[in-house]
Amino acid sequence: MKRRRKLNVRSVGFKLFVILFCTIVLLSSVLGLTSYYAAKRIITDEVAAASSQSIVQAADKLDFLFAEYEALSRQFAVDSVLKADMEAVNNPAAGTVVKAAAEDRIRRKLDSVRGSDERLLGVRLVSRSMVDAESYKSTGISGVRSDEGILARMQEIDNGKGEPVWFPVRAKGFFDAYSESSLTMGRLLRNIQNPAAEYYMLIEVKGSALTGVLSNLHIGLAGEIRILDPSGRVAYGADNALLGQPSYIHTAERKTGGQEQSGRLKDEKRQSGTSKAGGPVHSFTTGDEQGNPQLVVYQPLATADWTLLGYAPVSDFTKSADRLLYITFLVVLAAALIALVIGYVLVRLIGRPLGKLARLMEEGEQGNLQVRTDFKGRDEIGRLGHSFNRMMEQISLLAGRSSSSAAEVLATSEQLVAASGAISGQASEVAAATGEIAGGAASLAAEAESSNAKVERMRDKANEVAGTNAVMAASAGKVMEASDQGAERMKKLVAQSESVLKMMDLIQENSAMLRDSTVLIRSILSPMIAMNKQTNILALNASIEAARAGAAGRGFIVIADEIRRLANQSSQSIASVSRITEEISSHIENTVQIVGEAAPQFGSQIVSVREASLIFQSVRTEMEVFSGYLSQSSTAVAELTEYQQQLGQSMASVISVVQQTSASTEEVASMSSQQFLVSRELVALSGKLETLAENLKQSMRSFGGGEGMGS
Numbered sequence: 043m044k045r046r047r048k049l050n051v052r053s054v055g056f057k058l059f060v061i062l063f064c065t066i067v068l069l070s071s072v073l074g075l076t077s078y079y080a081a082k083r084i085i086t087d088e089v090a091a092a093s094s095q096s097i098v099q100a101a102d103k104l105d106f107l108f109a110e111y112e113a114l115s116r117q118f119a120v121d122s123v124l125k126a127d128m129e130a131v132n133n134p135a136a137g138t139v140v141k142a143a144a145e146d147r148i149r150r151k152l153d154s155v156r157g158s159d160e161r162l163l164g165v166r167l168v169s170r171s172m173v174d175a176e177s178y179k180s181t182g183i184s185g186v187r188s189d190e191g192i193l194a195r196m197q198e199i200d201n202g203k204g205e206p207v208w209f210p211v212r213a214k215g216f217f218d219a220y221s222e223s224s225l226t227m228g229r230l231l232r233n234i235q236n237p238a239a240e241y242y243m244l245i246e247v248k249g250s251a252l253t254g255v256l257s258n259l260h261i262g263l264a265g266e267i268r269i270l271d272p273s274g275r276v277a278y279g280a281d282n283a284l285l286g287q288p289s290y291i292h293t294a295e296r297k298t299g300g301q302e303q304s305g306r307l308k309d310e311k312r313q314s315g316t317s318k319a320g321g322p323v324h325s326f327t328t329g330d331e332q333g334n335p336q337l338v339v340y341q342p343l344a345t346a347d348w349t350l351l352g353y354a355p356v357s358d359f360t361k362s363a364d365r366l367l368y369i370t371f372l373v374v375l376a377a378a379l380i381a382l383v384i385g386y387v388l389v390r391l392i393g394r395p396l397g398k399l400a401r402l403m404e405e406g407e408q409g410n411l412q413v414r415t416d417f418k419g420r421d422e423i424g425r426l427g428h429s430f431n432r433m434m435e436q437i438s439l440l441a442g443r444s445s446s447s448a449a450e451v452l453a454t455s456e457q458l459v460a461a462s463g464a465i466s467g468q469a470s471e472v473a474a475a476t477g478e479i480a481g482g483a484a485s486l487a488a489e490a491e492s493s494n495a496k497v498e499r500m501r502d503k504a505n506e507v508a509g510t511n512a513v514m515a516a517s518a519g520k521v522m523e524a525s526d527q528g529a530e531r532m533k534k535l536v537a538q539s540e541s542v543l544k545m546m547d548l549i550q551e552n553s554a555m556l557r558d559s560t561v562l563i564r565s566i567l568s569p570m571i572a573m574n575k576q577t578n579i580l581a582l583n584a585s586i587e588a589a590r591a592g593a594a595g596r597g598f599i600v601i602a603d604e605i606r607r608l609a610n611q612s613s614q615s616i617a618s619v620s621r622i623t624e625e626i627s628s629h630i631e632n633t634v635q636i637v638g639e640a641a642p643q644f645g646s647q648i649v650s651v652r653e654a655s656l657i658f659q660s661v662r663t664e665m666e667v668f669s670g671y672l673s674q675s676s677t678a679v680a681e682l683t684e685y686q687q688q689l690g691q692s693m694a695s696v697i698s699v700v701q702q703t704s705a706s707t708e709e710v711a712s713m714s715s716q717q718f719l720v721s722r723e724l725v726a727l728s729g730k731l732e733t734l735a736e737n738l739k740q741s742m743r744s745f746g747g748g749e750g751m752g753s
Contacts, residue, residue, distance in 0.1 A: 108343070514672050553630050574612050
């Protein structure tokens, strides 16, 4: 009995089916919807262009109609006969007959205009100064009323300054007194010479006349035509109830927050035509009161400040495009069916073979190596099935060979267990012997290290002796240098003492000479003292003689006084020189006495200095001998140090060799221990290998029925 298949959402066939189905449906939907919306846009644009042309033509017709009535009002404004009749009517001096004839001519003229145009509801002339009292009208229209609304509209005409003013269609006419709607044009007929004869001319056009003009203008099936004033109110519409009401759809642009808004404008404005007046025609889409999209076209009028506007639901134009939407739905449905068929074929061609191959591989995974595929095709699926069959045959052959190899591995592992046991015993013996060698090497290394330490202490003592000898040699050198310097200084001191002794002799000689010079100075001062005494006596005698001479000897008195004064000064100077000479003589005597006493002492000092110089020379000789002994001692210490270094190097070599030997022995012991452990592990691994070989053999037996299976 066949196993019932379940839907596998993770299968390749299901994924291919989903991707193909979604792709076809999505492409069909996108293409259909794009065509639908593009068709709606194209139809809307074409209808907007056609409607724009219709609006242009209708606006031109309205402008032509309004231009006719403006031309008619201009004829009335320039009609001299009418102007004379209106002046006659308002002239108080004119007779009754004249006024009646003028009024009759005015009425007949108005009736002729009314009768020549069926679209006119009536033509009326209303006095500017007497609105309630005086007016002229054509036949068939009601009288004049003058409420506030009428007066406000009259004021608009007056503000026009003689230009035509158009008033929106009113349901009951300009004066709200008619039974039908009418469109009114007002104009002030001015008279500068006679302001009392100025009249308002009112031309009232039937509302049905506008309907007749716009009867050929149709926008859609449910479209509507309106005329809007600048404030967005309805100036004309098919429903009179909307007259004067704000239009929900309008074109009055208001700025709010710096952005333009036009009613409920949704889509873009686009220029689609040009009127005869040269103004552009616009169209756009917007929503009505219920939010339904509306296509709006409009055109400003050239005559009145109004806008002709038409709008219709967009659905009126896009009904034909709705069929595209139905066609799109049918195409999407057909594409879905086709995608289902193609997906089913793909599942049968790709998904089922791959699923069957996966199930066979799962059975092979469980140990059944006899599974085979029955794919007959030559495509990739067929080639995959053939490759699977060959792979299973190779795996069966490999399993047989593995079984025989497992038996051989089992036998080899038994031999390996026996060899490992023997190696393990030998490794234990080698480890024990190596341990004893390592112990002997360690004790030898310890003795070598102890000897090396003693050599190191000997080298330190030798270095201390060498350092002491070096310090003593340096001190001896310094003593010799000091002795040399002392000897030199003593020689210089002896030379200086001898020169001082010579100078002392010279001082004694100079002192004797100075003593002789003082004697000479005294001998020279004695006659000078006598001469000063004689001069004083002569000056005294001269003054006595001058006093005897009286007046003639006054000059000699002065001279005698000056000579006596000079003599006194000379006596004083000679006395000072005598005193100084005595002092110098005294000092010289003292110096000679001191030098005489110091000369023997300098002699004994020279003898002492010469003895000290001899002592320094003997110290130098002894230090030279001592320095020679120190040099011999330093040489011996240097030789001892060199021998000690050689001994230390030899001990270091011995220690290094012993350490290397000990390290090698320990390494060998460690390797022997490791070898013993490895041998034990090898024995354990051999046992495991034997177990694994047995397990492998049992596993190979589980792939029963394979070709080439070993027992």
